[in-house]
Amino acid sequence: MKTFITDDFLLQSDVARELYHDHAKQQPIFDYHCHLPPDQIAGNRHFENLYRIWLEGDHYKWRAMRANGVAERFCTGDASDREKFDAYARTVPRTLRNPLYHWTHLELLRYFRIDDLLDESSAGSIWQTANERLASTGVHELLTSSRVAVLCTTDDPTDSLEHHRKIREDGALATRVYPTFRPDKALAVDQALAFNAWADKLSSASGVDCGNLNGFLEALKQRHDYFHSMGGRLSDHGLNALDAEDCTEREAARIFDAVRSGKQVFPQEAADFRSFVMLFFGHLDAEKGWTKQLHLGALRNNNSRLLRALGPDTGFDSIGDQPQAAALARYLDRLDQDDRLPKTVIYNLNPADNYLFGTMIGNFQDGTVPGKIQFGSGWWFLDQKEAMEWQLNSLSNLGLLSRFVGMLTDSRSFLSYPRHEYFRRILCNLIGKDVVNGELPRDMRLLGKMVRDICFSNARDYFGLEFGEAAAAARAA
Structure with missing residues (x-):
């Protein structure tokens, strides 16, 4: 049987069809968060x-x-x-x-x-x-055919970024590829053996002794600087929930010393340390004009038997129901108090938190950047039609959909870029339905601009990254 994927797939009105085919379809892709392996891009696998x-x-x-x-x-x-x-x-x-x-x-x-x-x-x-x-198609051709203008990978602070350097020096790929600073392992003081092994690796990568907290923070700053020199302008944190406890530098140093000596720390001490270091990361991002991403709400590695057999990231994670509001508000507020709140994208994994996140971003918009604090697109278990519509409706009701930076792949597969098409069709159909219902004007100039902005232009302007030829052509048009 032939496919049901027609030209008008998911487009249920004439307005939706016009918005998609005339405004959304040809926009380049700005993939500001994914997990594609840089070595495979560099080697054109x-x-x-x-x-x-x-x-x-x-x-x-x-x-x-x-x-x-x-x-x-x-x-x-x-x-x-x-x-x-x-x-x-x-x-x-x-x-x-x-x-x-x-x-x-x-x-x-x-x-x-x-x-x-x-x-x-x-x-x-x-x-x-x-x-x-x-047999005749490599990674470069796949990215080019998908019209990917910008691609941001997800990288540990200890990564050499040698593959990013090779991509840049070769100049063979029209897509611009940037690293993203993902320092989750810097927070894992509740896992002393793994944390100490990673801190030693950080010391080797930075050339800075991580024997005490000052050295550890300096090493992280050095790597943050290095990512910046390699074009990186985004950080990312994957957390069940934020911690926003009161923790002095002296207390953080005591906890760090205990872990480095091989001791296990209490859960409250681990939360205190994470709180201190997350503020440090926020300051680093703000000083360089970066964008911080916060992925919140996963409950990971639920099947202990298969975790032992197969390892993490093999399909045994789910949505968590951790409280998010109070700590997220405290964290953003503490950075804002010192005028060091960077541009921030917050992603929730529990749809029950849609209105929570949709209202939270409004607390910290300060007029300096349009949509400075973003409610990120449907993520992981929520990157499907129904949940995308939930996110779009929540953002529309509580903020400015027109300032939304749009879709990302969050994928490890080079064949995932049709998810942008999927999102764009859903977006155009949602707007088209409102027009048909008499809830929005049938002004295709006005609506078309919003669609183009959400599909590409908002991300281009918000993240401040140089983009490839496909995006240049779209901007000129």
């Missing part, structure tokens, strides 16, 4: 087969396969690439109404011009056709 580019490391698909009764050897185990692909093909018909059904067929159509539905009967021909096209 060519993937051996469809499994390698599509299923390797994709915990979304693994979760669906497990739910369908697929044994672990076909997800993360020792089955062959083709066997794993076939297991996913058998699962796809069972994903009806799951976003994977949409994403799967969008990606097959956009990258391989395959318009067949994937199932057990079509798996062989799709495998062969996709592999033939992959």
Whole structure:
């Protein structure tokens, strides 16, 4: 059977169709947060087969396969690439109404011009056709064909950024690739062995002795400076919830010394230390004019048996229900009190917090930058149609949708860029529905500008990163 992905997929009115086809569709992509591996970009990796580019490391698909009764050897185990692909093909018909059904067929159509539905009967021909096209297609071509103007990876402070340097020096890729400073391991004093090993690694990377707190902070600043020299202008923190306790430098130093001596600290001490260091990170970002990202609300590694067997990031995380409001408000306020609150994007993973986050951003807009504090796009479990609409509606009701910096991939797959198309179709359909209902004017100049801004221009202006040729052409237009 042929695909249901038509030109007007998800576009349920004439207004939605005009907004998408005339305003959204051709906008470049500004992917300000993803987990694509820089070494594969630098090396212009060519993937051996469809499994390698599509299923390797994709915990979304693994979760669906497990739910369908697929044994672990076909997800993360020792089955062959083709066997794993076939297991996913058998699962796809069972994903009806799951976003994977949409994403799967969008990606097959956009990258391989395959318009067949994937199932057990079509798996062989799709495998062969996709592999033939992959043989002559590298990462650079995939990014170019997706019109990716800017791509920000996610990088540990100890990373050498050698692959970013190679990308920049080679100049072969039209897409501009930037590092993002992700210092989560600097907060993990509740895991003494891992923290000390990472602090030693930080010392080696920075050339600064991390034997005491002052050295540790100086090493982090040195690496922050280095990321800046390599074009980085964003930081990111993945936290269950923020900590915003009162902690002096003296107390933070005592906790640091205890951990460095191999002692385990109490939970309250760990929260105090995280609070102190997160303020330090906020000051670093503000001083350099960076944008801070806060990803809040995950509950990670819930299946201890499979965590031991497979490790983290293998599909056993979920939405958490931690309280977010009070600590988030205190954290933003403490930075604001010293006039050191950087541009900030906050992402929630619990949809119950949509209105919380939508109102929180309004507390700290200060007129210096349009949309200085952003309610980020639907993230992880919320990057599907229904939850995207929830986020868009919450932001519309409580803030300025027209200033929204739009979609990102948050993905480890080079085939994930149709998620931007998915978002754009949902956005245009939502606006079109309001026009049809008489709730917005049928002014295509006004509406078209808002759509173009959300799809690309707002992110371009907000993050202040140089962009590639595709974006330059769009700006000129």
